[in-house]
Every structure is written in structure tokens, then in C-alpha cells.
Amino acid sequence: MTPPSAEPTGDLQRFDRVERALHWVNAGLFGVVMLTAIPLYIGSLAGIFGRRHLLVEIHVWAGVALPVPLLLALAGPWGHNLRDDLSRFNRWTKDDFDWLFSSARRLQARVGKFNAGQKLNAAFIGGAIVVMLVTGSVMKWFSPFPNSWRTGATFVHDLLATAIFVVVVGHIAFALTHVDSLRSSITGRVSRSWARRHAPAWLEEMERAEVLSSQRGVSTPLGSLAGSQSRSATADLKANRSVIPPT
Numbered sequence: 001m002t003p004p005s006a007e008p009t010g011d012l013q014r015f016d017r018v019e020r021a022l023h024w025v026n027a028g029l030f031g032v033v034m035l036t037a038i039p040l041y042i043g044s045l046a047g048i049f050g051r052r053h054l055l056v057e058i059h060v061w062a063g064v065a066l067p068v069p070l071l072l073a074l075a076g077p078w079g080h081n082l083r084d085d086l087s088r089f090n091r092w093t094k095d096d097f098d099w100l101f102s103s104a105r106r107l108q109a110r111v112g113k114f115n116a117g118q119k120l121n122a123a124f125i126g127g128a129i130v131v132m133l134v135t136g137s138v139m140k141w142f143s144p145f146p147n148s149w150r151t152g153a154t155f156v157h158d159l160l161a162t163a164i165f166v167v168v169v170g171h172i173a174f175a176l177t178h179v180d181s182l183r184s185s186i187t188g189r190v191s192r193s194w195a196r197r198h199a200p201a202w203l204e205e206m207e208r209a210e211v212l213s214s215q216r217g218v219s220t221p222l223g224s225l226a227g228s229q230s231r232s233a234t235a236d237l238k239a240n241r242s243v244i245p246p247t
């Protein structure tokens with residue numbers, strides 16, 4: 001067991017298996033929907049592939065499937081870390097605004113588990129799934145709707161598709177140039193030095209929870225925060241029930 005006074009060591013668990021699986025299944029579905037969208041938009045490309053009807057079916061059903069992995073991941077006890085992260089996305093601190101709007105203050109911002117860019121990206125992707133599902137459904141099953149709805153839905157679908165391409169390409173470029181972040185989406189883990197540089201407030205939260213857990217006699221390093229002990233320690237911290245004097 002790590003004594004409470006010892007300097008914590010070891011990697012931190014950033015994402016559990018459910019979150020990583022969700023990320024990659026979602027990425028795969030987005031890949032299919034976006035790749036099939038290109039020839040649907042650029043008619044001459046669809047001609048090269050032939051079988052446009054098949055492309056539409058793949059596009060539509062991969063699109064309809066987009067929210068399913070998220071809902072499944074959220075539905076049961078296995079989704080506790082995901083639910084926790086979603087609530088982090090919804091919490092905006094002054095440091096997030098400093099990070100977003102001031103290049104001078106960004107260096108001092110005490111960012112939590114996710115920076116403002118990651119929070120905006122998550123909100124955009126979540127919202128985009130809903131809007132694409134609604135507009136795509138009107139385009140596919142158009143008979144109950146007036147023509148103006150179909151036209152409007154196509155316009156919004158195309159416009160948002162352009163924004164999705166920009167955001168997703170940016171997301172991939174970011175991942176490829178930030179190897180530690182990419183690694184954490186595969187292994188789930190990050191080093192403490194990474195957390196110190198990119199998510200200092202989260203590191204502090206984890207280390208306080210770690211000490212709290214070790215005081216309770218839990219031998220698992222709280223770095224692997226997927227465990228229920230660490231969750232209850234974190235919950236105590238959030239509820240200001242910490243037994244650790246503030247540092």
C-alpha cells in the first residue's frame with residue numbers, strides 16, 4: 001500500500017474499456033458515414049462506384065446506428081466513468097474560458113480532465129449526431145413531410161456535414177500530432193507528467209483521491225481510477241467530505 005505521504009507514481013487511468021470501445025466504434029461509424037457521404041455529394045464519384053443505391057443504404061444505416069453505441073455505453077453500471085466524463089464536459093470553469101480565449105492566460109490555466117477544446121468537440125459531435133439523424137430521416141423517409149421540409153433538411157444536412165468534415169479532420173490531425181493523447185485513447189492511460197502539463201486540476205483531483213483511498217486501506221493505486229473505491233473517494237472529494245486537509 002502506498003503510504004499517504006509518499007510521492008504518487010505510475011500512470012493514471014484516463015479512459016476505461018467502455019469509453020475506449022465507444023470512442024473507436026463511434027469513430028468507425030463516422031468513418032463509414034463520411035466516406036459514403038462523399039460520393040453521394042459529388043455525383044460523378046458515385047458514378048465511378050456504381051451502385052449508388054447501396055451507398056445510400058450503407059450511409060443511412062450507419063448513420064441510424066450512430067447514437068446506439070453511446071446509448072448502450074450509458075445504459076448500465078458499466079457506464080459510470082462515461083457518465084462522469086459527460087458531466088465533466090458540462091462543467092465550465094474560469095480556467096476553461098482562460099484556456100479558450102486568452103493565449104497569455106492559457107499557460108496558467110488549471111485545466112481539468114478535458115480542456116475547453118475537447119469539451120466543445122464533444123458537445124459538437126453529440127449535437128451533430130442528433131441533427132444529422134433528424135435531417136437524414138426526413139430526407140430518407142420524406143413522404144409524410146411537405147417538400148419544403150425535405151429541402152430544408154437537405155440544406156441543413158449538407159451544411160452540418162461540411163462542419164463535421166472540418167471538425168473531424170481537425171480532431172484526427174490533433175490526435176496524430178499529440179501522441180500521448182492518441183495513446184490514451186488506445187491504452188486508456190496517461191503519464192503523470194502528461195497530466196501535470198495538460199490536466200493539472202485533474203491530476204490534483206486524482207492524487208487527492210489516491211491519498212484518500214490509501215488512508216482507507218485500498219491497495220489499488222488510485223491512478224487506475226476505474227475502480228469503485230476510487231469513485232467513492234472522488235465523490236467524497238466532490239462533496240467536500242475529504243479527510244485530507246487542503247494543501
Ligand code: HEM
Pocket residue numbers: 030033034037038040041056059060062063064066132133134135136137139140154157158160161164165
Ligand atoms: C456524420 C453524419 C453524417 C454526415 C457527415 C452526412 C453527410 C451527408 C452528405 C454530404 C450527403 C449528400 C447530400 C447531397 O446530396 O446534397 C448525405 C446524404 C444523405 N444522408 Fe447523410 N450524413 C450523415 C448522417 C446521416 C444520417 C444519420 C442519416 C439518416 C438517418 C442520413 C441520411 C442521408 C440521406 C437519406 C441522404 C440522401 C441520399 C441520396 O442522395 O439519396 N445521413 N449525407
